[in-house]
Every structure is written in C-alpha cells, then in structure tokens.
Amino acid sequence: METHVHDVLVIGGGGAGLRAAIAIAETDPALRVALVSKVYPMRSHTVSAEGGAAAVIKPDDTLEAHAYDTISGGEWLCDQDAVEALVREAPEELLRLEHWGCPWSREPDGQVAVRAFGGMKIRRTWFAADKTGFHLLHTLFQTSLKYRGVARYDEWFVTRLLVDEGRCQGVVALELATGEVHALLARAVVLATGGGGRVFPFTTNANIKTGDGMTLAYRAGVPLKDMEFVQYHPTGLPFTGILITEAARSEGGWLLNKDGYRYLQDYDLGRPEPVPVLRAMELGPRDRLSQAFVKEMEKGRTIETPHGHVVHLDLRHLGARVIEAKLPLVRELCLQYQHLDPVRELIPVRPVVHYMMGGVHTDLTGATPLPGLYAAGETACVSINGANRLGSNSLTEILVFGARAGRAAAAYAARAPAPDGPVRAQALDEERRILSQVLGNRSGGERVATVRAAMQRALEEGAGIYRDESGLRRAAETIQELKARVGRVTLDDRSHTFNTEVVALLELENMLDVAEAIVHSALWRRESRGAHQRTDWPARDDAHFLAHSLAYRSAHGPPRVDPLPVTITRWPPGERVYGR
Amino acid sequence: MPETLVLEVRRYRPEEEAEPTWQRYQVPFRREWMVLDALNHIKDHLDGSLSFRWSCRMGVCGSCGMMVNGDPVLTCATYLETLLPGPVRVEPLRGFPVIRDLVGALTDFLVKLRRVQPWIVRETESPPAQGEYRQTPDELAAYRSYAQCINCMLCYSACPIYELEPGFLGPAVIALAQRYNLDSRDQGREARMEVLSEHDGIWACTLVGECSTVCPKHVDPAGAIQRYKLEAAAAWAKALLRPGSGP
Amino acid sequence: MNPAYRRHHPKWHRARMPIFWWLRKWSYFRFIARELTSLFVAYAAVLLLVELRAVGAGPEALARFTAWLRSPPVVALHVVVLLALLFHTLTWLHLAPRAMVVRLGSRRVPDVAVLMGHYGGWLAASGLVAWVLLR
Numbered sequence: 006m007e008t009h010v011h012d013v014l015v016i017g018g019g020g021a022g023l024r025a026a027i028a029i030a031e032t033d034p035a036l037r038v039a040l041v042s043k044v045y046p047m048r049s050h051t052v053s054a055e056g057g058a059a060a061v062i063k064p065d066d067t068l069e070a071h072a073y074d075t076i077s078g079g080e081w082l083c084d085q086d087a088v089e090a091l092v093r094e095a096p097e098e099l100l101r102l103e104h105w106g107c108p109w110s111r112e113p114d115g116q117v118a119v120r121a122f123g124g125m126k127i128r129r130t131w132f133a134a135d136k137t138g139f140h141l142l143h144t145l146f147q148t149s150l151k152y153r154g155v156a157r158y159d160e161w162f163v164t165r166l167l168v169d170e171g172r173c174q175g176v177v178a179l180e181l182a183t184g185e186v187h188a189l190l191a192r193a194v195v196l197a198t199g200g201g202g203r204v205f206p207f208t209t210n211a212n213i214k215t216g217d218g219m220t221l222a223y224r225a226g227v228p229l230k231d232m233e234f235v236q237y238h239p240t241g242l243p244f245t246g247i248l249i250t251e252a253a254r255s256e257g258g259w260l261l262n263k264d265g266y267r268y269l270q271d272y273d274l275g276r277p278e279p280v281p282v283l284r285a286m287e288l289g290p291r292d293r294l295s296q297a298f299v300k301e302m303e304k305g306r307t308i309e310t311p312h313g314h315v316v317h318l319d320l321r322h323l324g325a326r327v328i329e330a331k332l333p334l335v336r337e338l339c340l341q342y343q344h345l346d347p348v349r350e351l352i353p354v355r356p357v358v359h360y361m362m363g364g365v366h367t368d369l370t371g372a373t374p375l376p377g378l379y380a381a382g383e384t385a386c387v388s389i390n391g392a393n394r395l396g397s398n399s400l401t402e403i404l405v406f407g408a409r410a411g412r413a414a415a416a417y418a419a420r421a422p423a424p425d426g427p428v429r430a431q432a433l434d435e436e437r438r439i440l441s442q443v444l445g446n447r448s449g450g451e452r453v454a455t456v457r458a459a460m461q462r463a464l465e466e467g468a469g470i471y472r473d474e475s476g477l478r479r480a481a482e483t484i485q486e487l488k489a490r491v492g493r494v495t496l497d498d499r500s501h502t503f504n505t506e507v508v509a510l511l512e513l514e515n516m517l518d519v520a521e522a523i524v525h526s527a528l529w530r531r532e533s534r535g536a537h538q539r540t541d542w543p544a545r546d547d548a549h550f551l552a553h554s555l556a557y558r559s560a561h562g563p564p565r566v567d568p569l570p571v572t573i574t575r576w577p578p579g580e581r582v583y584g585r
Numbered sequence: 586m587p588e589t590l591v592l593e594v595r596r597y598r599p600e601e602e603a604e605p606t607w608q609r610y611q612v613p614f615r616r617e618w619m620v621l622d623a624l625n626h627i628k629d630h631l632d633g634s635l636s637f638r639w640s641c642r643m644g645v646c647g648s649c650g651m652m653v654n655g656d657p658v659l660t661c662a663t664y665l666e667t668l669l670p671g672p673v674r675v676e677p678l679r680g681f682p683v684i685r686d687l688v689g690a691l692t693d694f695l696v697k698l699r700r701v702q703p704w705i706v707r708e709t710e711s712p713p714a715q716g717e718y719r720q721t722p723d724e725l726a727a728y729r730s731y732a733q734c735i736n737c738m739l740c741y742s743a744c745p746i747y748e749l750e751p752g753f754l755g756p757a758v759i760a761l762a763q764r765y766n767l768d769s770r771d772q773g774r775e776a777r778m779e780v781l782s783e784h785d786g787i788w789a790c791t792l793v794g795e796c797s798t799v800c801p802k803h804v805d806p807a808g809a810i811q812r813y814k815l816e817a818a819a820a821w822a823k824a825l826l827r828p829g830s831g832p
Numbered sequence: 833m834n835p836a837y838r839r840h841h842p843k844w845h846r847a848r849m850p851i852f853w854w855l856r857k858w859s860y861f862r863f864i865a866r867e868l869t870s871l872f873v874a875y876a877a878v879l880l881l882v883e884l885r886a887v888g889a890g891p892e893a894l895a896r897f898t899a900w901l902r903s904p905p906v907v908a909l910h911v912v913v914l915l916a917l918l919f920h921t922l923t924w925l926h927l928a929p930r931a932m933v934v935r936l937g938s939r940r941v942p943d944v945a946v947l948m949g950h951y952g953g954w955l956a957a958s959g960l961v962a963w964v965l966l967r
Contacts, residue, residue, distance in 0.1 A: 044638075045691065047736050048646045100713035106705040106768060108725055108732055115719030139645055140732065147703040147761070159695075182684050185840040211640040244617055247643045338643060341662060454629030497633035500600045502842040503685035506633040599842035601834050655856065682844035690844055726940075745860060748849045792927055793863045811931035 006436050007187045008429065011156065012036040012418045013411075014176060014191040016163050016218055018046030020138070020400065021382025021407035022197035023145040028411030029418075030152040036415055039156040041163055041178055041189065043213065043508070046146045050199050050211045051403065054138020055250035055334060056122060057130035058400035060095035063119055066127045068092045073576060075398060078124040078290050079362075079391020080535040081551065081578040082231070082571055087369050087387045089574065091398070091405050098404040099131050107144040108133050120331075121255040122397045124290040124583075126283050130397040135250050135334045141400060161187070162508055163217065165435050166194065166225045166378065167428040173225070173377035174424040177435040181508065184501025186439055188432035190424035193377045193414040196222060197407065200361035200383035201519040203512075206461035207313075208358040209241050209248035215512035216519035218384040222365040223518055227373045228555035230386040230569065232519070233527035233537045234362035236394055237470055239294035241357030243312035245342055249335055249354055251396040254287040256331050259319045260294070261351070262306040268316070272297040275584020285584035292393040292536040293583065295356035299470050310353060317351035324348070356470065360399065362390040362536065363526070366555060366569075371410025377417060381410035388553060391571075392535020443507055449493020453509045456490050459483065460513075460520055468524055473541045481524045481563065488517050522564055526554040529566040547578050590614040590665060591672035592623055594635065597683050605683065608632075609672070620660040620668070620675065621649055624687075637687035644801060647737035651687050652676040657742035657799050678742040694738060697754050700780050701762035706773025724769040731764035731809055733802040740796035740806050752785040756796035756806030759787060763809040782817045790814075862923075869920035872913050925950045 015026045018040050029038045040046070061071050071092040076083045103109055103117065110118045110132050122130040133140035149155055161178040167190070168174065175190035201216025202208040223229050239260070240249040254260070257280060262268045267277040267286065274293065275285030282288065298316060301307050307314040320328060320335075325348045328336055332347075339347045364386035371379045371387075382403040389402050460483075467480025491514055498506040532546035533539050552568035559565060589611050597605040610631055612623045621639055628635050639649040642661045649660045654674050665673070681689030711718075740756035741747050747755050762781055765771045781787055790810045797807040836843065850856075854864040886897035900906060928950045929943035 044640060044648065045695075045736075048638075048640050048648045050641070050646075052646050052735075053641050053643060097713050100717055103717045104705065104710070104713050104770075106765065106770065108729065108768075109717070111720055111722050111725060113722060115721045115724075117717050136645070136733075139735070143732075143734075147698075148705075150699045151702075151704050182690075183840040183842060211642070211646065213640050245642065334645075341644065452629070453633065498636070500598060500634070500685075501840060502599055503636045503688050505636045505638075506628070509633075597845050599834060599845070600837045603834055603836060603843075605845055679847070682846045684842065684844055745849075745853060745863075748853070791863075791867065792930065793860070794927075794930070795857075795859055795863075797930075798859065805930075808930045808933070811927070812933060815931060 006433055007185065008432070009039070009187060009189050010037075010424070011039040011189065011191045013038050013193045013195065013414050014189055015040045015195045015197060015411070016042075016176065016221070017049070017197035017199060017382070017384065018042035018044070018146075018157075018159075019049030019197060019199055019382065019403070020051035020141055020145060021384070021403035021410075022046070022049070022195070023142070023149050024404050024407030025195045025197055025381055025411030025414070026155050027145070027149055027152060028408040029415040030154050032412050032415040033419060034154055036154070036418055037156070038154060039158060039189065039191070040149075041158040041161050041176065043160060043162045043181070043217070045159050046149075046157075047143060048213070049142060050214055051138045051142040051400075053209070053211060053248065054141070054400055055135045055248060056252040056255075057120065057132035057137045057397045058099055058141070058404070059122065059125065059130050059395070059397040060099045060401055061092060061129055062096050062099075062117060062131070063127075063129065066129050070127055071095070071125075071129060074125045074284075075389065075395055076391070076576050077579070077581050078395040079388075079393055080545065080581055081547070081576075082388065082391030082534060082553065084388050084572040085574040085576060086572050087389050090369055090409075091389050091402060094405045094408075095401045098408065099401065102141060102144060102404065105144050105148045108140050110134060120252065121281060121283050121288060122395070123251050123254065123288050123294075124284060124395040125397075128283070130255070132252065135252050135332050137400060158189070162511065163221060164439060164511060166221050167424075167431050168225050168375065169425060169427045169431065171376060172421070173375050174428045175432075176221075177432050179439060181503050184504060186436040188429060190428060192418040192421040192423065193379065195371070195410050195414050196365060196378070196380040196384050197382045197410075198384050200364070201516060202358045202361065204460060204516045204520045204523070205235070205358040205464050206458070207241065207246045207355075207465070209238055209246055210358070215516050217512065217515050218380065219364055220515040220518045222373060222375070222378065222380065223522065223558050225375060225378070226558070227375050227378065228366045228557045228567075229522045230363055230366040230553050230555055231388060231392075231526070232361070232363035232522040232556055233530050233554060234392050234535060235358055235468070235523065236291055236360040236362060236536050237295035237356035238359035239291055239298060239356050240318055240354040241359070242338070242342055243310055243315050243353055243355055246357045247338055247342055248359065249318060249338065249352060250332070251291075253318060253320055253332055253335050255281060256327060257281050257323050258287060260287055260354075261317045261319050262301050263308045264306065268301050268306065269294065269297055272300065273584065289583045290393055290395060291359075295470050296538060298356050308353065313355060315353035315355045318354045319351050320347045321349060321351070360394055362386065362388070362392065362394055363523075367410070369409070370413040371406055372413055377421060379410040379414045381406040385410075386553075392537060443510065444496070444499060444501075444504075447493075447495045449495055451490050451494045453494055453506065453513055456487055456494060457513050457516070460487050460517060463487075464520055464523070468527055471538050471540050472527055473539060474528070477524055477528045481521070481528065484517060484521050484524060488521075491517060518558070522556040525563050526556050526566055529554050551578060586616065587614050587670065590623070590669070592627070593672045593674045594627070594687070595676040596635070596686050599685065614665060614669075616666055618665045620651075620653055620658075620663045620665060620673065623665055624660065624675070635687075636685045645735055647735035650678050650737045650739050650742070652679055652742065657739040659737060659739070659801050662801060678738055680742045680744070680748045681738070691738060693751070694736070694741065694755065694757065697758045698761065701754070701758055701777050702773055703761045703765060705765065705768065705771050706776050707770070708772050718770045720769050727769070728764050728767035730804055731760045731767065734760055734764070734804050735802055737801065739799045739801065743795035743799040745793060745795075746789055746791060750785065750789055753789040754781070754786050756810065759813065760804050760806035760809040763813055766813070778817065778820060781813060782821070787813050787817060866920065866923045869916045872916035873920060875913060876917060921954065925954060
C-alpha cells in the first residue's frame with residue numbers, strides 16, 4: 006500500500022478548504038500541505054453560491070449590528086464569542102479576496118458595493134453579480150496555484166480517518182482513477198467537505214454534498230453538533246431544486262400565493278411596501294419564510310404543479326435592466342430550466358433544503374475535540390449560525406474559519422510528533438475492508454439508488470420543515486432498516502478504474518450516518534427554535550434548550566445526544582422580531 | 586411525444602477491453618429531462634457501471650461536459666427533447682485521453698493553467714486592511730466575460746488545433762490569462778507574455794472560432810486570443826525596433 | 833478480461849484524429865475552405881507579377897497575355913478565383929470584430945459597428961482602385 010507523508014492534510018477543495026490550505030502555506034511555508042478532494046477543486050459546491058458574503062465595510066454599519074443580526078437570526082443558539090470573531094475578521098478576509106482578484110461588484114467610484122440580504126438590518130452583503138460563490142471559488146483556486154508547497158490529490162475519496170494515541174494522524178483514501186487505496190499520513194487534518202443536503206430529496210445542493218467529512222469525524226468519536234438544524238431556502242425551482250438567490254428578493258422581488266397576494270404579511274413579518282424593507286417581508290430570515298410556505302400550503306393557497314406545490318416569485322417590476330445587471334444568472338437559470346423569462350413571467354418556487362447549520366463540533370479556532378483534527382465551513386459547527394443561518398454569512402464563514410482552522414492546524418503540526426507506526430496497520434485494515442467488503446463479494450440484490458431514495462423520502466416526511474415525535478421516530482426506524490439494507494447492496498460495477506458506483510455506495514453509507522444524527526438530534530430537542538420546528542413542542546424553551554445538541558455515534562443503536570451550553574457574551578436571548 | 590428514447594453511449598473499461606465500445610440503452614423520455622437525467626436513470630436503474638462526472642446540475646461547476654451527437658455540450662443543460670427522435674450518441678469529451686467510459690483526463694489543462702500565472706501579480710502589495718484596490722464598473726467590464734470560465738473544457742473539445750497539436754495552451758487557459766491581463770489590479774502582463782507568445786501559445790491558434798461557439802458561458806476565448814495576438818505582435822515589434830527597451 | 837491490464841494501472845485511451853476530421857462538421861469545413869482560399873490569394877499575387885512582366889516585355893507580350901486572359905477556360909478559372917477571393921475577404925472581415933475591442937469612453941463599440949467599419953473601408957479602397965483603373 007502506498008503511503009504519502011505530509012504535515013497537514015486538507016480534506017475538501019471548496020472555499021473553506023482552499024482558504025485553509027493557503028493559510029497554512031502562508032503561516033509556515035516549510036510545512037508540507039496537501040489538499041485531498043473527491044472532485045477537482047473548481048467543481049466544489051461553493052461554486053453554486055449566488056447571493057454574496059457579508060462584512061461590515063460601510064460607514065453606516067457596525068460590528069455590533071452584524072453580530073446582533075446574526076445572533077438573533079440564529080435564535081440565540083450562536084456562540085457569541087465565535088460570532089464576534091466572525092464579524093471582526095470578515096472585512097479583512099473579503100478585502101484579502103479582493104486583493105487576490107475576486108471581481109466584487111463596485112460602486113461607480115470603484116469602492117466595493119454592498120446590497121441588502123435577508124435578516125440583516127443594514128446593507129452589508131458584498132456580491133460579485135449573482136455568482137459570488139463561483140467567483141470566490143475560482144479566485145481561491147487560481148490563487149492557490151501560486152503556492153508551490155500545496156500538493157493536490159484530485160479525485161481521491163477519503164474513506165476513513167487514522168487515529169492513534171488519541172490524535173488524528175492522517176487518512177485513508179481511494180484514488181478514483183486507478184482504484185488504488187492509499188494511506189496519507191500527517192500531523193494534522195482539516196475537514197472542509199461541506200454539508201450533506203443530499204440526504205433530502207429536494208435540495209439546492211450538488212450531487213457531491215453527502216456529508217463525507219462529518220461522517221469521518223463522527224465515526225472517529227467526534228460529536229456532531231446541532232444536526233437537527235437544516236435550512237430550507239425559500240426559493241428553489243421545482244423539480245430540479247436549483248437555487249434562486251435571496252438577492253432576487255433583496256433587489257425587490259415579491260413572494261405571491263395563488264391569488265397574487267404577498268402572503269408573508271400574514272406571518273408577523275411586517276407590512277408590504279413597494280420597495281424592500283430590511284428585516285421585513287421577503288427580507289425576513291429563511292426559516293420563517295419557509296415555514297410561512299408550509300402554512301400557506303395547509304390553507305390551500307399555494308399553486309399545485311406536476312412537481313409539487315409552489316408559490317410565485319415576482320421580479321417583473323424590477324425591469325430588464327436591473328435583472329440583467331444584478332441577477333443575470335437568475336434569468337439564465339429560469340430561461341434554461343423553467344422555459345420562462347423572469348422579466349415578463351412569474352417564477353415558480355418552493356422551499357428546498359439548502360444548508361446544514363449543524364456539523365462537526367469545533368471551537369473558535371476550528372479545533373475539534375480530537376487533537377490534530379480541525380474542521381471549517383459547512384462541515385463544521387462553531388457555531389456561528391445557531392438555529393438558522395442568515396444568507397451571505399456562509400461565504401464569509403468559510404473564509405474566516407477556513408483561515409482560522411488552517412492557522413491552528415499549522416501551529417499544531419509544527420509542534421506535533423510525526424505519525425507513528427500503528428496507523429499504517431490501521432490503513433492496511435481499511436484497504437482490506439474496501440477491497441473485500443466494499444468491492445468484493447456482496448449479495449442481497451439491493452440497488453444504491455433504491456436505498457438512497459428511501460432515505461431521502463424518510464427524511465422529507467419525518468424531518469422536514471415541521472416535525473413531531475412520531476414522524477421522527479418513524480424516520481429513525483426507517484434509517485435503521487436502511488443501514489441494514491445498504492449492507493445488501495450489490496454493485497454492477499466491480500472494477501477499480503473510476504468506479505463511481507462504489508463512490509455512490511460509500512456516500513450513501515455516509516449519508517445514512519448523517520441522517521441518523523439529524524433525526525436523533527431532532528428527537529432530543531423538544532422545543533421549536535429557528536429551523537427546527539416541532540408541532541408537538543411549538544414554543545422556544547430557553548430554560549431547557551438554550552444549548553447545542555452533541556450527537557455521539559454509538560457502536561450499536563442510536564447516537565447518544567448530550568447538551569452543550571451556548572456561549573453568551575453580550576446579547577442575552579430576546580425575542581426575534583422582523584417587520585416591526 | 587415518444588415514451589422512450591435510445592442512448593448510444595461510448596463505453597471504455599480498460600480492465601475488460603482494449604478498445605472502447607458502444608452500448609445501447611433505452612430510457613424514458615420526459616420533457617423536463619436533460620441528457621444528464623437520462624444518464625442518471627441508466628446508472629440508477631439500468632446499469633450502475635456507467636461512469637461519468639456530474640455535480641451541480643445547474644451549469645456552473647463544469648463537471649458534466651460530454652460529446653452529444655458529435656457536439657461538446659454540458660449534459661446538465663441539454664434537453665433530451667432537442668435531440669428527438671434519437672438515438673442520442675454520448676461520448677467523452679474529444680481531445681482528452683479517456684480514463685473510463687465518459688470520464689476524460691484533465692491533467693493537461695491544469696498543468697497549462699499554472700504556466701500562465703492565473704492570479705493577481707503585483708509589484709507592490711498593500712495590506713488588505715488598508716482597503717480595496719479601487720476598480721470602476723467599466724474596469725470590471727473590461728475582463729468580466731473572461732472571468733466567467735467554468736473550466737468545462739468544451740472549448741478544448743471543439744478546437745481541432747488542440748487535437749492536432751496537444752502542446753497548444755488552449756482557449757480556456759489563454760482566456761484566463763487575459764482575464765488577469767485585463768484586470769486593472771493586475772501588473773503581471775510582462776510575466777505572462779513569454780508563455781503566451783510561445784509557438785504553442787497564441788500563435789498555434791488559427792482562429793477556427795469553434796471554441797467561442799460552444800462556450801456555454803459566452804467567454805469568447807477566440808476573441809481573447811486574437812486580441813492578445815495584436816498585443817503580442819506590437820510588443821514584439823517594439824522590442825525589435827528598440828532593443829534593450831524591455832524590462 | 834483484458835490481459836494487458838495491470839491492476840491499478842489502467843491504460844488511458846487516446847483516440848486518433850481522423851484524416852478527414854474537417855468533414856465532421858460544417859464549421860470545420862468552412863474553416864479549411866477559408867484557409868485554402870489563401871492559395872488563391874497567392875495565385876492572384878503571382879498573376880499580377882506575371883502581368884507586370886508582360887507589360888514590361890513590350891506590346892506583343894502584353895497582347896499575348898491579354899489573349900490568354902480572354903480564353904474561355906481561363907475566364908472560367910478566374911471566376912472561381914474571384915469567388916474564392918471574395919470568400920476569403922468576407923470571412924476575414926467577419927473575423928475583425930473578434931480581434932478588435934474598440935472602446936469609446938466607457939462603452940464598448942458593438943461588433944456590428946466594427947464590422948461595418950471594415951466593410952466601409954474595404955469598399956472605399958476598392959472604389960478608389962476601381963476609379964483609378966477605369967477612368
């Protein structure tokens with residue numbers, strides 16, 4: 006078995022991973038860094054992000070205001086010291102990206118422009134037209150090419166962390182092009198593999214978002230935090246689930262029910278005005294907007310289509326010029342995927358799963374409880390986003406915490422001893438497992454796609470926007486059955502060369518662990534807060550649940566879920582008010 | 586509207602055969618399906634051994650480029666309906682070595698990309714905390730289209746020169762070099778000129794123009810290359826007339 | 833099973849480019865035709881040199897040359913040459929907007945304007961030459 010030795014490994018080549026790799030290379034050019042990704046970095050899901058990245062830059066804005074919007078948006082489940090770090094470091098990170106070439110949209114005088122975004126009282130979202138994630142990712146990727154010290158293992162799929170003597174010492178990875186299993190040893194590992202939206206059937210997420218990094222940590226005994234908080238983005242296209250950015254609403258778009266009525270005014274989000282009012286109506290937070298959709302549907306006021314119920318996003322009053330200048334991708338997507346022109350027609354939209362607030366438990370520096378293991382980006386839960394993420398905080402988070410995790414991992418690696426002998430034996434075990442159990446003789450006749458679809462259905466029905474005890478229990482049982490069924494999946498493809506079916510199987514196994522963590526964390530949290538809404542516990546309960554959930558994997562049976570208190574510094578929990 | 590459609594897919598399984606073969610699949614026809622949906626149907630329900638890349642399914646990640654009926658397209662953005670009655674031929678992107686089935690090797694592009702230094706090159710850096718480098722909307726417009734490249738490689742597949750002369754830098758690499766050359770914040774023009782002016786750089790291009798025709802993001806790499814030819818020629822003439830006037 | 837396969841070392845398949853690659857697509861054929869018309873441009877240049885030499889060699893030489901020019905097969909050939917030259921010229925003119933980005937203040941001059949400018953220049957130059965020759 007081939008063994009490759011580095012000082013720091015970064016798993017995942019999206020915004021957080023690339024930023025971490027660059028941070029390590031800049032912190033300590035002597036460190037041997039390697040970026041390991043199951044896809045080429047420019048394919049990472051950061052590329053699909055549209056709306057923007059938030060940072061305080063304009064004179065009318067303050068760090069306190071950004072922090073407060075974030076904390077109230079997260080319904081006080083955010084760790085306030087982490088939020089303070091985020092808002093403080095955000096401007097410099099976004100300026101650094103600008104220096105690296107990111108084509109931020111500008112004011113006429115050449116300064117960076119900002120726009121309004123959901124849940125924020127002041128305009129502070131930097132944007133690059135409506136393809137901010139695309140430009141951010143390509144800027145980071147191209148800039149990373151400058152650092153000769155960063156090695157890359159493109160299209161290598163990490164299957165397991167190597168842990169010995171209580172610290173993480175590397176990974177085992179499958180090289181897709183050849184089917185060879187390798188050991189990559191290092192003194193520190195940073196997980197930046199994104200979220201796991203593909204456990205749900207309707208999602209803005211790409212095919213690759215299968216929670217791989219979360220599962221790697223989970224199986225190594227690291228807890229997953231706040232997994233019950235899954236964000237539904239209010240405006241995804243029906244059938245494909247493709248994202249229509251929140252920026253469409255911040256530029257002035259309206260959400261209409263089947264009677265052409267701006268229904269959000271019925272849900273304590275303010276009064277409809279002709280121009281967008283921050284923190285009101287269509288610029289309310291995502292969880293409240295998605296919940297309003299469900300209520301409208303229950304009242305029979307949504308539009309039924311062959312692909313489910315929708316409401317309409319109306320951009321017609323913005324005019325062609327604004328749409329072309331500020332929302333060109335939205336127009337392109339509508340024309341291509343819905344055969345309609347938003348300049349003249351209404352866009353059908355519905356809530357779709359978009360983001361996981363939860364993830365691998367880390368502290369402010371990106372360190373997990375396992376020494377030598379770090380995490381950043383959607384994979385991690387610091388927690389910045391609490392019970393609900395505000396739009397445009399994620400792209401900022403991946404930069405700030407990608408850099409923090411990178412620096413912390415670099416500092417650790419500089420002091421840590423070299424990886425030891427026992428991990429090589431572990432790696433050989435993993436190779437044997439993959440060759441014999443995964444690729445080897447399997448029986449049972451199940452197909453990956455069938456088991457996957459059943460998992461997605463179970464999550465949508467039991468752990469959707471509104472949940473209750475019986476629905477969650479049913480989902481938990483289904484997941485248990487599916488974990489047995491996945492062992493009976495037989496593969497059509499038993500070859501070694503670029504076997505994408507075995508990758509799909511490994512991803513499915515990962516997703517089942519993520520699904521289990523979501524459902525059991527949701528069962529534990531007997532309250533409603535942010536994106537986690539329980540019809541059987543409809544009120545917020547700060548007395549018992551002003552705490553994160555920590556889900557620890559059990560060898561047999563459901564995960565153990567423990568509470569972890571939230572760090573409150575300056576903003577005591579209050580009422581979440583929008584529209585007034 | 587028919588109920589089904591036939592896909593003829595190019596297979597290559599190096600462990601089983603020395604040469605690629607064709608395989609026919611019959612898939613359901615749906616008006617809202619792209620070619621990618623048909624391929625996923627095959628993989629999920631008919632033949633799990635079909636290997637291909639895909640990710641975002643919304644035309645921004647650049648993973649799913651393949652030859653469909655002889656043209657390089659993004660399969661996530663090509664409706665089956667436009668290909669009726671079929672059969673639809675699906676092959677891996679031309680011009681790249683095939684690893685397996687519809688998966689090509691992209692290492693050549695990445696090697697060449699690095700050579701043109703696709704990052705902001707500056708003589709003097711100012712710390713980010715001091716504020717942004719000012720750039721007006723017009724200055725941004727100067728390089729905007731070249732910054733839209735999703736690295737899908739359709740342009741390389743469309744370019745006969747790249748197939749005939751594999752050393753050619755290629756449309757996307759040159760367009761990306763131009764993206765930085767034309768960025769008002771960049772000062773790396775000189776640094777990139779040597780690589781771009783090589784025989785296998787811009788001068789290998791004979792303006793077939795197919796790269797710009799197939800580009801799904803309207804980057805216009807052909808335009809980028811021709812514009813740079815004027816610049817490179819002028820620089821060469823200047824150097825000739827005033828030797829020693831270079832950096 | 834492929835006996836040539838060595839585990840974890842798959843052979844990448846490199847397709848050979850067919851000799852008639854340029855017949856694969858209409859746009860490729862047009863491109864090759866465009867390039868080949870440069871041969872006709874070379875022919876026209878050589879023809880001009882031959883004509884100049886005939887002029888310099890005296891009236892009989894010029895008369896022989898003119899008679900040759902008038903013979904039906906040569907006329908037919910030169911119709912083909914003219915069409916090829918026109919094709920060459922038009923395709924090259926239409927490439928001009930590709931190579932030139934002209935900015936007037938902050939706006940970019942649209943491609944069609946650049947193209948029309950080139951047409952205008954071509955027609956003006958041709959008109960001048962025609963006037964000089966035919967007056």
